[in-house]
Amino acid sequence: MDHNQGLVPLSIMRSGQRGRIITLNVGRGQARRLMEMGLLPGEIVDILSNSAGPIIIRVRDVTLALGRNIASRIWIEAM
Amino acid sequence: MAKILAALAGTPNVGKSTLFNRITGGDVHVANWPGVTLQRAEGKTVHHGIEINIVDLPGTYSLSARDIGERVARDFIVRKKPDVLVVVVDATSLKKSLYFAVMALELYTRVVIALNMIDAADKRGIHIDVDGMEAKLGVPIVPISALKGIGIGVLLDRTLDVAQGIKTRKELLKVNYNGLEPYIYKIEKILKNENALNHYPRIWTAIRLFEGDEVIVEELREEKPELLPKIEALKEKARLELGEDLGRLAISSRYSFIDDITKSSVIEVRLAAPSFSEKLDRLMLHPLLGPIISAFVILITFFLIFAINTGFPLNLLLEYAGYKELASLVEEYSLSGILGSAFDLLSSGIKAWMTSIGYSGWTVGLLADGIIDSLGTLISFVPLLLLAYIFLGAMQDSGLFPRAAVSFDSLFRKFGLSGKAFFPAALGMGCSVAAVTSTRAMDDDRERRVTAMTSPLIPCQARLLVLLTIASAVSSDPLSQSALTIFIYVLSFILYLLTSNLLNKLVFKIEYAPDLLMELPPYHRPSLRVVWWYARSNTEHFLRKAGLLILGLGIVTWFLLNFGSLGYLSGDIANSFAAYIGNILSPITSLIGLPDWRYALAFEVGFVAKEGLLITFSSVTGVSDPVEALRVIGLTPLKGVSMALAMSYYVPCMATVAALITELRVGRYVLLTILMELMIAFVLAATAYWTGLMLGFT
Numbered sequence: 001m002d003h004n005q006g007l008v009p010l011s012i013m014r015s016g017q018r019g020r021i022i023t024l025n026v027g028r029g030q031a032r033r034l035m036e037m038g039l040l041p042g043e044i045v046d047i048l049s050n051s052a053g054p055i056i057i058r059v060r061d062v063t064l065a066l067g068r069n070i071a072s073r074i075w076i077e078a079m
Numbered sequence: 080m081a082k083i084l085a086a087l088a089g090t091p092n093v094g095k096s097t098l099f100n101r102i103t104g105g106d107v108h109v110a111n112w113p114g115v116t117l118q119r120a121e122g123k124t125v126h127h128g129i130e131i132n133i134v135d136l137p138g139t140y141s142l143s144a145r146d147i148g149e150r151v152a153r154d155f156i157v158r159k160k161p162d163v164l165v166v167v168v169d170a171t172s173l174k175k176s177l178y179f180a181v182m183a184l185e186l187y188t189r190v191v192i193a194l195n196m197i198d199a200a201d202k203r204g205i206h207i208d209v210d211g212m213e214a215k216l217g218v219p220i221v222p223i224s225a226l227k228g229i230g231i232g233v234l235l236d237r238t239l240d241v242a243q244g245i246k247t248r249k250e251l252l253k254v255n256y257n258g259l260e261p262y263i264y265k266i267e268k269i270l271k272n273e274n275a276l277n278h279y280p281r282i283w284t285a286i287r288l289f290e291g292d293e294v295i296v297e298e299l300r301e302e303k304p305e306l307l308p309k310i311e312a313l314k315e316k317a318r319l320e321l322g323e324d325l326g327r328l329a330i331s332s333r334y335s336f337i338d339d340i341t342k343s344s345v346i347e348v349r350l351a352a353p354s355f356s357e358k359l360d361r362l363m364l365h366p367l368l369g370p371i372i373s374a375f376v377i378l379i380t381f382f383l384i385f386a387i388n389t390g391f392p393l394n395l396l397l398e399y400a401g402y403k404e405l406a407s408l409v410e411e412y413s414l415s416g417i418l419g420s421a422f423d424l425l426s427s428g429i430k431a432w433m434t435s436i437g438y439s440g441w442t443v444g445l446l447a448d449g450i451i452d453s454l455g456t457l458i459s460f461v462p463l464l465l466l467a468y469i470f471l472g473a474m475q476d477s478g479l480f481p482r483a484a485v486s487f488d489s490l491f492r493k494f495g496l497s498g499k500a501f502f503p504a505a506l507g508m509g510c511s512v513a514a515v516t517s518t519r520a521m522d523d524d525r526e527r528r529v530t531a532m533t534s535p536l537i538p539c540q541a542r543l544l545v546l547l548t549i550a551s552a553v554s555s556d557p558l559s560q561s562a563l564t565i566f567i568y569v570l571s572f573i574l575y576l577l578t579s580n581l582l583n584k585l586v587f588k589i590e591y592a593p594d595l596l597m598e599l600p601p602y603h604r605p606s607l608r609v610v611w612w613y614a615r616s617n618t619e620h621f622l623r624k625a626g627l628l629i630l631g632l633g634i635v636t637w638f639l640l641n642f643g644s645l646g647y648l649s650g651d652i653a654n655s656f657a658a659y660i661g662n663i664l665s666p667i668t669s670l671i672g673l674p675d676w677r678y679a680l681a682f683e684v685g686f687v688a689k690e691g692l693l694i695t696f697s698s699v700t701g702v703s704d705p706v707e708a709l710r711v712i713g714l715t716p717l718k719g720v721s722m723a724l725a726m727s728y729y730v731p732c733m734a735t736v737a738a739l740i741t742e743l744r745v746g747r748y749v750l751l752t753i754l755m756e757l758m759i760a761f762v763l764a765a766t767a768y769w770t771g772l773m774l775g776f777t
Contacts (some may be wrong), residue, residue, distance in 0.1 A: 028291070031327070032143070032145070032290075032327075032330065033140075033145065036140050036178065037140055037596070038175050038178070040331050040334055041331070048364075049365075051365075051366040053366055053485065053486070053488050053498075054485050054488050056360070056485070056599065060172070060175040060334075061171070061172035061175055063598065063600075063601075064596070064597065064598055065488075065595055065596075065597045065598075065599055066594075067497070067593075067594030067595040067596065068594075069591070070595075
């Protein structure tokens, strides 16, 4: 897909990687909840742990656990 | 005395409860917010001769009214107009926790900001220019440590200042909304001209309308529906001109405002070494080690709780090692042992005293056996609940619980649950009432209902007591006793997952487990004050709610046991109404190998409280030691297994039913829960019994 060039879903990022959030491909209500928790497009996320189960990230000085389903809908530009 | 009303608000995990507790000194009234199952805590303190009444608002990430908590918090601020709104923020994560403060300042002017965990921020090399921040936000900001009690006096000074109109903002905070302003003013003007939604600040309402706040839209639809198309047209125009989703624009504008503040007022000297939290998280969040460590921590905790409350499993371990006397000492001096003998003493003392002053017959029985024993049952709940809540409070406050939820998420997901379903399951081992009420913390409504319905399947401490008695009655070998106990527990967790999955699919029609979205706060030593207060207030709340019910049902049970068609029976239970009911039920219990009316009677009484089961066997046999009583009745190992299964999984107690009624609020779900429990108990016990018979057991 052209418009996703260079973008990957958060769910496939590896532990220790860092990226910038580009889009949230979720419903409007869910998107606003995520944004209010600090997961805004433009923010930098650090992936603390990503193996089986929820992915653990750090964004805006807060550690969050995200289910894999949500994580696969958050598109990241790896840095 | 002059009085003021203050409200405490902030995001979860910023130490709001700790601060609330620190200010009120634990003198707190706990109730529910009207119409919802959210806990409302209220307390007071006197500062410089002024009484400050403090209401603890639900901890939420914003004031958007997207869930019950946000709505309750916002409505309180708008409608009750507290003299001061104390907003708690976390000094170690200002970039995040200031979001709530900004939203609050856009809605309300009389605000004080409590900059909590300032000690932790210092330690981590985070330096905050408080004066600079005050200048930008226009309200007093007080660095505090709620945990250590630093800065509380100053915070209360500023609270009084703001209540008296000193140092307060004259108007609401304005965030730069990057081009949205002209549209905001247009809507503000419409609202003003039409006199619409007057109870909210107008600019704020205009912004909320751009963000698509459903509550506000709904209120406008009721008040002035003709304005909606005008507003929709303006929103569409703004969307086209600004080329962006307006909700996102509003949220990102607030965050840019926060970034401006933190850039100029917060200096962070990055520490090179990974923090304790990070190191511990490498273990706790490890896909394989995580669940093992979580399970281990919980097992150890329950080992302690059980040992203090019941003596188990310490007594069995000691017995196995050959220290029989020590084992029985441990049992005798466990909390339930001590309470049990204290109430026995009290009840026989009252009996003797009443007889000596000339009373006789049923009045003595009612007071000594009916009322005092029910009180004993009620009091026996206190240590069980208190310890379970202390455990939950400490795990939550330390940050361990969210990690456990993460590590169990993969397993639970296979059964249509999220990792959060771990909380009620763990708590269920302490007390089913606590388990059912803890489901409030779930953010998915259907998952909350499902876990409230299934968590009572996990044996609580009262059932553990009965289970151990059955195990000791049918075997003198500590190994087989433990095997039966462990089998019941393991099976209960499997049942918890399977029935949740079934309910999800058949009743609630959920295809996928709710996705986890959870903050993992840094680990810290739990605050004893908060944990103690949490345990105490929850236990009191339960006693107030269920106390009369238990006492009343206890008296009814006493009546059924002691009266028959012949009137007062003075101990001849075989002719009582209860025995009569037992006889009617015994065909059913005979299917699980317990044909005697006395078993049916015991199950009846066990519905009041599980300990009642044992008391019944003692009363019908006249043997006070329940283990002996079960042997007298003729409980074989096979019958013991059947009884253990039936006892562990049928309706835990009427207090749990009461909790289910208040949490589920839908009669047919409560009924479904009870039916499900009865069926599981019956089917499992019958299967075990008939399989055993075929294998040649008796």
